[in-house]
């Protein structure tokens with residue numbers, strides 16, 4: 001398996017920044033400051049990528065808008081994980097044909113995982129002729145060059161060549177929030193779970209250097225960020241490709257040693273790589289939030305094997321037991337797929353048993369969606385959609401009752417929470433997150449925004465907690 005990491009040289013990034021400045025000279029000549037509309041689908045990794053696209057756009061002289069009609073540039077950062085996400089993107093991109101008819105000077109760009117798929121890019125080329133630029137995650141660092149070409153020449157650009165992937169440092173960032181921040185620590189995935197498109201579209205695992213990660217976190221803390229999430233498809237295998245290997249637990253400890261009052265979160269973890277050392281590090285690092293997102297996908301060993309997950313149900317449950325022994329109040333969440341090809345209802349019931357045993361605080365539940373080019377897409381899949389849906393509903397119902405019980409146990413307690421936003425529900429003033437990342441809606445003064453404050457929990461339902469500032 002390809003393990004060497006291609007690092008994009010500083011010289012190459014500088015060239016992209018110089019192209020940003022050339023575009024900025026062109027945008028400065030426009031009568032009004034041109035605006036960009038950036039829309040993001042999918043996971044936090046995509047959110048983090050969009051923050052870099054915004055960083056480049058700002059340097060090119062663009063402001064930002066949430067209205068497609070007034071945008072000079074539209075960027076849609078897409079997700080390929082399930083068919084539903086892809087259909088939504090295609091529907092929205094299709095509708096842009098009317099917007100562009102009203103504003104022919106508009107530049108429409110599509111990027112992200114879906115654009116790395118050749119069949120999607122072919123479809124855009126043939127049937128979505130109003131799209132000017134298509135590029136996959138590997139080409140993101142070259143975004144200024146693409147925009148410069150579109151500004152100065154006629155034609156469309158398609159850049160989604162398959163590659164193992166690279167690391168680019170020094171791309172400017174415009175973050176969406178000033179309390180919580182994402183920090184990518186690695187890119188790509190080597191696991192090739194048989195249902196998953198990610199390794200095909202995001203390339204092989206490659207780790208950023210610890211010094212780059214630590215200096216980014218130090219800067220975020222200096223800017224006042226309070227909640228920092230270390231991101232990667234499989235953070236537990238961080239560092240395996242570094243010249244001076246450092247594992248994820250060591251990195252976590254080094255981030256924890258940065259002075260300041262802030263919380264550290266991380267996602268996603270793979271059960272096969274989640275070690276006792278990680279659990280001990282989580283327990284001993286006071287800034288690491290007591291929460292673990294540990295996807296188990298399915299509770300039956302035969303299904304886990306055809307999914308190529310490389311762990312058994314027993315091994316998974318042993319790890320959860322070890323973690324709970326070290327951190328009794330650990331908040332646990334997971335991803336589950338229902339209706340993997342060939343999964344019987346009896347096998348699905350093993351998934352329900354895992355829920356009952358672990359008692360997750362929350363779950364991300366999905367119905368299996370075939371992805372072109374993955375091994376699972378060509379496996380026999382005899383179960384009807386109705387039967388899968390019935391199983392899915394049983395899963396959601398069971399989890400709802402567990403979440404409701406777990407949330408009810410907070411009532412009467414006072415919890416130190418990070419006040420992270422204004423509530424969109426008129427009955428409450430603010431939103432906050434417990435250290436375990438449970439959502440709290442609360443009453444209290446907006447001055448508390450961005451602070452860690454004690455919150456008295458007075459109510460709960462299956463989705464969230466309710467309370468008041470102490």
Ligand code: 5AD
Pocket residue numbers: 081082195196197295297335336337366367368369370371
């Ligand atoms: N169908 C349904 N769910 C999927 N996931 C990944 N690929 C698929 C697919 N083809 C889910 C997994 C993963 C989460 C990010 O998305 O549960 O952990």
Ligand code: SF4
Pocket residue numbers: 189190191192193196197198199233234270
């Ligand atoms: Fe996909 Fe598996 Fe990699 Fe997660 S670990 S991104 S599910 S291949």
